[in-house]
Amino acid sequence: MMWRVARSAASSLRQTRRMSTAIAGPSIVHKRGADILHDPWFNKDTGFPLTERDRLGLRGLLPPRVISFEQQYARFMESYSSLEKNTQGQPIKVVSLAKWRILNRLHDRNETLYYRVLMDNIKSFAPVIYTPTVGLVCQNYSGLFRRPRGMYFSAKDKGEMMSMIYNWPAHQVDMIVLTDGSRILGLGDLGVQGMGIPIGKLDMYVAAAGINPQRILPVMLDVGTNNEKLLKDRLYLGLRQPRLEGEEFLSIVDEFMEAVHARWPKAIVQFEDFQMKWAFETLERYRTRFCMFNDDIQGTAGVALAGLLGTVRSQGRPLTDFANQKIVVVGAGSAGLGVLKMALQAVSRMSGPEAVPHFFLLDKDGLITKERKCIDPAAVPFAKSLGEIEECGLNEGSGLIEVVKKVKPHVLLGLSGVGGVFNEEVLKAMRESDSIKPAIFAMSNPTANAECTGIDAFKHAGENIVFASGSPFENVDLGNGKVGHVNQANNMYLFPGLGLGSLLCGARIITDEMLQAAAECLASYMTDEEIQRGVLYPSIDSIRDITAEVGAAVMRAAIAQEVAEGHGDVGPNELSHMSKDEIIQYVKDNMWYPIYSPLVHEK
């Protein structure tokens, strides 16, 4: 079959991944000498074999002994362990930033080694390069800035973006993560400093989805900031002006999207951490024209839906019971509304369009009802009528504790960005839940913004709960040898597969069905035995495996909907003839893996 040929071509490309900048002749890399050592993509540090040192002008630029990749790896891990030991007892922020720095330095120097240690130790390193530490990095980004990574497009670049996009040195870009820094995790508007987020998300793409790091592009769209503290900070690296609004803002995003599409028509753009109004508006504006998605709305929705379906199974109920679950969502922003929209679609699919879901939505002003003045259009489908709330003994604007006490929900899900909002009283009220296994999802990031901690959830709501948080917490020792399992409900289980699947089938657009397939795949990944133990999501150690499955599910949905236009030598026809197993294999074969490849041809 044709695709098999393409697959082996892809494998050999992977083996000699550095060939993308090849020139004819004896060496694969066009650079020489110190330029190679200063290029993290080609650099092997002390690992350059003697033949490469000879032929690439490296002789004398390195100490004489050649160190193997394995030795370099062990040496880095030893340094990391020493750092952990030496910083014991120091404030958590100091330790976290020290860990980030040592990893970042390796990233800047030697990408192959960096991505290998990241992949192999993802459980230890994800909290450093992703949430929670990435939040701290963003808060301190201007001070921490040493070397540029990715691209910055600012309001001052209007009219220039089409030429600027060609300043990016790589010929091909597959995956772009774009932010305007306006809602970074639960930390608010961090302006240009939000750049840490696209960088961290794309590191997860490489580690989890095997996207080739030479083909990723983190992007900051700096349209100003409304953060007064940053505007006054003399070190602040972004534009010192209030955020652009309305058409001025949209024209900047439009210009960027056109420029990207002109240079890399098949690149996928992930919108990340845009404030709610622009998150929804840009999604609607671009989703039928470009291959793009909004991770906070859609990725979060997919991961939350998988967890919600898991909670139904944990109660020993069939999935069709989902429509009967009482779900209280705290936070009516891009993430909370995305989750409810997808949950509503699931109810309608499983129980028919007539089914009435039991969703309750709260924001900072309490329960959202139809009587509310200035209700956001996206929240309207979830606003309760007065009749409905009176039936539950509630009033317009009832607060969280009142809602939990009266509704006795099966699930309490937080996407408010407010740390500790699930306080002792709220958690204790969950003991009266109508579920035999009440579920508490404290999904806000970073750690200090989580609605509650794992320890507090098990302590106050009881041992029989299932618990998930957006940032990692340790499992909870319940005494008597029992452990309260802490899940990580984070869109990292979904966006890498959504991007990878879309890329490998050459999706024209990303549809709701592709997202739904991703969520269902994630939900069905867990066994009944795991679910019974309160394990709703896989361990992060298996994130590559789950991402391959999610990617394949996304591809199948794209093929079924005829939005898959093919990738490389694999055309839509070949894609449509692949079996389920062949698609999974195709995905796995196309995942990049960090190894040192020869930089010169053998003579």
Ligand SMILES: NC(=O)C1=CN([C@@H]2O[C@H](COP(=O)(O)OP(=O)(O)OC[C@H]3O[C@@H](n4cnc5c(N)ncnc54)[C@H](O)[C@@H]3O)[C@@H](O)[C@H]2O)C=CC1
């Ligand atoms: N675990 C995950 O995968 C993800 C987590 N998140 C987290 O979700 C949080 C919210 O993100 P967005 O929805 O994009 O933010 P947003 O700013 O669009 O929405 C926040 C919402 O929370 C509400 N809120 C604020 N204070 C509240 C309170 N005391 N009680 C109830 N509601 C309150 C606001 O009124 C607003 O509706 C952030 O912390 C973010 O890190 C977002 C995406 C993915």
Ligand SMILES: CC(=O)C(=O)O
């Ligand atoms: C995880 C994520 O996307 C967020 O907290 O915004």
Ligand SMILES: [Mg+2]
């Ligand atoms: Mg986000």
